[in-house]
Amino acid sequence: MRPASFPASFPSGALSMVLLSAAVLGFEIGLMRMLLVASWHHFAFLVISIALLGFGASGTALTCLRPWLLRRSSHALLALTLLTAVSMPICTALAQHVPVESRFLAALLWRQITHWLLYWALLTVPFLLGAMAIGLWLMTAGQHVGRMYAANLAGSGAGAICATGVMALIPPAWLAALFGGVALLAALAQGRSSRPLRAMAVTAAAAVMAIWCWINPPAIRPDPYKYAAHLQRLVDQGWAVRLERSYGARSMLELYRSETFHDLLLLPLGRRPPAVDMLVVDGHAAGPVLRLAAVEDAEFVDGMMTALAYRLAPPRPRVLLLGETGGSGLWLAARLGASSIDLVQPDRRINRMLLRRPAEEGGAAFNLPGVRLITAEPRHYAEHAAERYDVVHLAALQSAAVGSGAVAGLGQDHLATVEGFMACLDRLTPEGSLVVARGIQTPPRDNLKLLATFIEALRRRGVTEPQRHLVIVRDFQWVCTIVRASPLAEQQIEIIRRFCHEAQFTPVWFPGIRPDELNQPDQLPAPPDGVGDWYYHAATRLFSQDASRFIQQWTFDIRPATDDRPFFQNFSRLSTIGAMRRAMGEMWLTRAELALLFVVAAMLAIGAAGALLTLAPLLFVRELRPRCGRLPTALYFAAIGLGYLMLEITLLSRITHLVGDPVLAAALVIAAFLIFSGAGAAVSPLVGARGGRAVGIAFAATIVAAAALLSFSGAIAHAGGAWSTPLRCLTAIAIVAPLALLMGMPMPLALARLDRNAPALLPWAWGINGFASVLAGPLATLIGMQWGFRFAGSAAVALYLLAALTFGRLPRPTQAPLSVLAEAAAPAAPARDRPSDRP
């Protein structure tokens, strides 16, 4: 059945498609940025699944409403586009009023889950509406469907890139309204409805949006437990003032001043902190900026735990501070006589802000002799710098980290990995030390994981007795770990003893430590053998041959983080949840390190929603149920649905390592996959026309390319650390492009085959693929966290192999038409963001 009217004008239709696609994908990227600011970084990964859920549901909706929509396609297109535009700011604003919380309490669990479901349902609406509009365009494009699809992909890619650029110009709260405006332009350029009607409708929609924004100005409401919310309360009381704010694709940066800021980690007892301003990145406290004018004013750093590394260093040490933001690490190095201090900070805007500081407000630090402020990713700098240092301070890893990391465990950190620490050790002089301090947690986890990762890094560098290279001291709140390039000598051990006695620190480990030196003056719970504390016990076990068994037995996941599994803050172990529940009662939810559980729960919830929205109608609507061919169709489309996004997320991890910034990496990967998969889809008819052999070669090339990329992308990411940002971005695109091109073919090849031989299976295929795509995001993250991304990528390659084997089982020309829908043209390729793009 053909639509009532054809596109009145192809160019305006294409323009409308470009704008609409750009709006939808721009909204997706913008939503990630908004969630970074409002909530926690790692909810952003759920945005991909929510977008896919909307797209998947749109396929089902289009299939079910197809006759009705086709009869009034012009008006339906206009209405859907306008609804998409209006829903972006409204649904985003409404979602922010839902009181979602990032920590789950047993007493409030069902209420919290309900709130989360409502939150995600609201955010799905714009994607559902936008995908329906895009899908309807493709359904009614007739002979221009290929070009319309190309317009869809071009617009999506442009949206991803433009969103990244726009973030530097406008507040994140306004991104939803901005892309809603782009969708309004898409409605205006539609060309299908009459001009007066379009003008009136667009004007009305614009008025609605304007009134809404007037009554309810876009704003980001931070999670009430986030630091940004605390700052807002101080501002409301007149106790804090914002000094600066700037926006960027990387982060929203703010600087606040308040007399109530006393945040200075590791300050020794008896010392008073100086006045500080607080640097806030995406609503998180990024570190204090000390308002000091001279080194003489920094006497408060005397006696800091991290000063031990300087006591063990040669006189006038060369110092490297990785991730420092103008806080105590810099002043400590200056005060303890460093001959040079290299301060590495990845965010150029932070560095510009620090350099602009007046001398009496901390700016003087950057004018001290030998101080250099370097803009670079800490990991990249450690790998590619030529200098050697006597002290390398991992300030980026310094954290109180008290309490469960919860969903922070979903964050990837390529510095805190075995390979990252090896790179840091490579920067040490023979008498140099690596130093990091982290808060004490009960039961211990992150300090043990740090220790395990250090030990593995030392072993990979050929050190057979890592215990001779390690020093661990603590007080009641902090643990400081020092890793030496060379084994500790006797006189250095005496220095450690003296330091601990003078500063009243409790030694945990150094070579030759005696039992009577342990667990005092700050006493922690002792292990069953009663010797020392759990940190000492864990250290002795990790040094032994028994280390892997100890790691396996520990309640939390303390396996050394690696580049393949760069989740340093993930301590989840599903197998120990039962024991924790029994011990901790209702509080187990907040103690159990929920990152993994969150991903599993998200997968189940999204999977259930996906099943409801994409599969259930196909199972229960009789007209949509073909009588045969379902199994191979389901296997094939599920395999490519899962495999596509699993490969995309695996590559995203590698590209994040290469590029450094996660939002920039996401924008590059998503845009590159869209554009090049679209190109692959565009050339797929040529491949299909050459018969089964050509199709087989295409699959084989996909599998080989994926396997090769998985093998070499890590090395490329490692090598690319020394390059400039534009070159790294181009490299990222060059890595993704060939594979994305090949991955764009399997879907349209199969759809074309179904269209010829069994069109009744098309809705089935569409729904299965959508459902699989929705699941793939959290599934890939889950696999990456547990077994590493190489495993996830290998699983994806295996899925493409399954698809290749199943392709031949799809319905062939000998099969009779199966359903009443057979005479209809199949719904054309899906909208953007379907990980398996279709023509």
Added chain:
Amino acid sequence: MAAPDRISNLAGLIAVVLIAGACIVVIQRAARMSGGGDDSMAAELSPGAEARADASATQPWTPPRAKSADEYVEQRHLMVQTQIAAPSDFRTPVRDRATLEAMRQVPRHAFVPDNVAGDAYRDTPLPIGHGQTISQPYIVALMTEALNIGPQSKVLEIGTGSGYQAAVLAHLTPHVYTIEIVEPLAERARRILREQGYDYVQVRHGDGYFGWKEAAPFDAIIVTCAAGHLPTPLWEQLAPGGRIVVPMGSQYEVQRLIVITKTADGRRQSRTITDVRFVPMTGEILKR
């Protein structure tokens, strides 16, 4: 020994006991007079409360009965019985009688928002708004016991929050000072404490980092170490032999208590109390 010798020995013994007793009474009265309320804080107290606080210096002090003490009585008793005082495989029971009695008397439900009042006696922290929570009952009891205070003790709380902890402390001593940085929370806590009859608890809206210099020294201080270190002003305001209890955790949960004692020579000793005696190795759960 002859009878007159026995009598004289006995008389001497009685005289020694009487003199020692008199010395103890004199010393206690002198201590009370030197640690008494500061005139500048008088504005914080209602007249009746001031009278009560002063009266404690001269006669045995009994805490008031809270206004809502007759509500949820059974739930409170059950809470103390099952969550706080009961022996458990994993949880160290609170044994201090005064603490347990205070937990039985203070109407926790009055200190939480209405929408969670029904959950007030569950073994869980609860949100109270403004990014703050009220700790679970067991933690409150554990902290109170760790402070080891009596009717003569002067205690400072940094972070009033709901006011519940202050109310529990107010059952052990009339000398309770509490500071809250979030103004709406301070106002709310002050109002509820007064409504419930704890108007002698001194509530201040301010920056707790600097303590309460006018009322120092304190015998015990509760402080949340959000600054990443133990605030020096608080250490300076702690009396020798006094204790600082630092609950460590996130906003939602307290994982352990650090009890820091100031020795006579001003040095620090600390010990950690965990709420759960959980051996973090699979297959090995520490039992009592």
